[in-house]
Amino acid sequence: MRIKLSSIHVDDQDKALAFYTEVLGFQKKHDLPVGGGFRWLTLVAPDGHDDVELVLEPNANPAARAYQDALLEQGIPITAFEVDDVAAEHERLRQRGVVFTKPPTAAGPVTIAIFADTCGNLIQIYQPPG
């Protein structure tokens, strides 16, 4: 078995595609209609392996939306991406209008920051030690 997919729910697939590609620098991989106005929408990250895809799922399922809402209200990020330099990434994203709920902060051996992805989620970025 291999892990090739990581998925997050988004409140609007168009809005999510714009934010993740234009602001975060992900590249679109698949964008295929599947009926009901939904798409199978996947991206690959700007750095790292290009065969691991991030799936941007619609949150039409009430269970998905309830989960997403609860995490946002509690300030809990839905996923985390590794970066080389969290301070630089924080500054770059801030310049692009991204709003953070936590600035670069030491958390044990890593440094983390948390921002809103404009699609109903908080995303954590972390810089590994060393």
Add this chain to the structure above:
Amino acid sequence: MVTPTRLAAVCRARDRLRELGPSAPSVRALATDAGLTTTGFIRIFAAVLGETPHQYRIRSRLEHAKRLLAEGELSVTEICFSLGFSSLGSFSHQFGQRVGVSPSAYRRRLRRQLGTPGVPPRALTPGCLELMAVALGGPGTSPG
């Protein structure tokens, strides 16, 4: 930076913007509840959720409209007014702008796709892997 208090205020406002019907709260009232000026509230809401409170409310209503159109029991006019749109014209216009087709055309297209009138909403809430199978064209599947 968005503090936990401000984030909670944005989430509370969002819950209220999901309310349907004509007596839903105004953006100004939501700003007051959040302890912010209207401009400040709109700015922070848009920074967190990627659209203004007004845009969020419209999108929320239109998504509800899509579910009601799929269920097939209410007429387009009944759906329009139950969701708090001021007129059939404004509902059709906003729906068409964001969805790409009129409400009636959307309903007809769904029926063709799903083959069953009054299809329950569950059929429109696909799970991740079902979507992938349909998109990537497995046997016995049909893309939208």
